[in-house]
Amino acid sequence: MNLRHLTYFVTVAEERHFGRAADRLHMAQSPLSQAIRQLEAELGVELLHRTTRRVDLTEAGRAYLARARAILSDLDEAAHEARRVEAGAVGHLAIGCVGSATYSLLPALSRRLAAELPGVDFAFRGEMLAPDQVEAVRTGAIDIALLRPPVADLSLTVTPLRDDRLVVALPGDHPLVRRKQVRVADLGSTDLIVHSADRRSVMYDVVLGLLRDAGVDPRIRHEVGETSTLITLVAGGLGAAVVPEPVTALALDGVAYRPLVRPAATVALAVAHRSDRDEPHLNRAVDVIRGMF
Structure with missing residues (x-):
């Protein structure tokens, strides 16, 4: 038979x-x-x-x-x-997003992925710092990361997507709000809220590097792990913060955003996944992400 x-x-x-x-x-x-x-x-x-x-x-x-x-x-x-x-039309993928991408990119990304890969089940984790994302990708807790380089783990494939300008988030009643733009040197007399050094945030190193190069002795008052918490503290008048421009999507009452100049600075956004992963649905999802930039 x-x-x-x-x-x-x-x-x-x-x-x-x-x-x-x-x-x-x-x-x-x-x-x-x-x-x-x-x-x-x-x-x-x-x-x-x-x-x-x-x-x-x-x-x-x-x-x-x-x-x-x-x-x-x-x-x-x-x-x-x-x-x-x-064909990469079915499967399951978990995507982790750095804080600023959570607000500015994730809504459009989730819609695009659902439209182009309707048979793939996507899960999303927001507000992840880059070191946590690298570890999660390495262990398989997430499949794709939208993170801030640099990434030292050589087992990951990291593809740059764009450079985001840095801006200053200020309490609405802060004196610097009257200016159209803020210099790095202007932050020397301002209390600052930064991402956590203990959790090895990329933004912590970026901000401290900018202040150091400008000869500013930073007055750091608070360190936080999540970008939403950072902006909430700014809204509460507890200090100013240097953040990537996409964070301006968090339009909270009591927060004003101003361009950061002299020097103007950017921070990169990249997509990362394990180099030994070559499933069709993962590759197609990465292609969709890259196609959005």
Whole structure:
């Protein structure tokens, strides 16, 4: 018995005629009849009752037809599923986002991924610092990271996406709000809120580097892990913060954003995944992300 025998039997059962079934199968009637008899011999039951005018199903044949159709349908579905997997159209992916990307990019990204890869189940984790994302990608807790380089882990493939300008988030009543732009040197007399040094935030190193190069002795009053918390503290009047421009999507009452100049500075955004991962759906998702920039 083989799959051809099942196909032959189902076709004869549907046509109730060997001649029409042979035409439909593009084969001669004699080998078709022989194949059905071989199937019956292997099963040890009569599936078809033959007359000179037509072919009818026996009780055993009707039962066997239902199972044969289900088997052939399952095989077709399995082939279709395999092709979808090969094309990257199905699967599950978890994506981690750095704080600023969570607010500015994630809404549009989730819609784009759902439109272009509707068969892939996506999960998102926001407000992740770069070191946490690198560890999560390395261990498989997330599959793709939108993070701030540099990334020292050589097991990851890191692709730059864009450079984001830095801006200053100020309490609404801060004296610097009256200016159209803020110099780095202007922050020397201002209390600052920064991302956590203990959690090895990339932004902590970027901001401290800018202040150091400008000869500013920073007055750091608070260190936080999440960008949303940082901006909330700014809104509460507890200090100013240097953040990537996409954070301006967090338009909280009591917060004003001003461009940072002299020097103007940027921070990179990149997409990362494990270099040994080459699943089609992961590659397609990375392509969608890259295509948005």
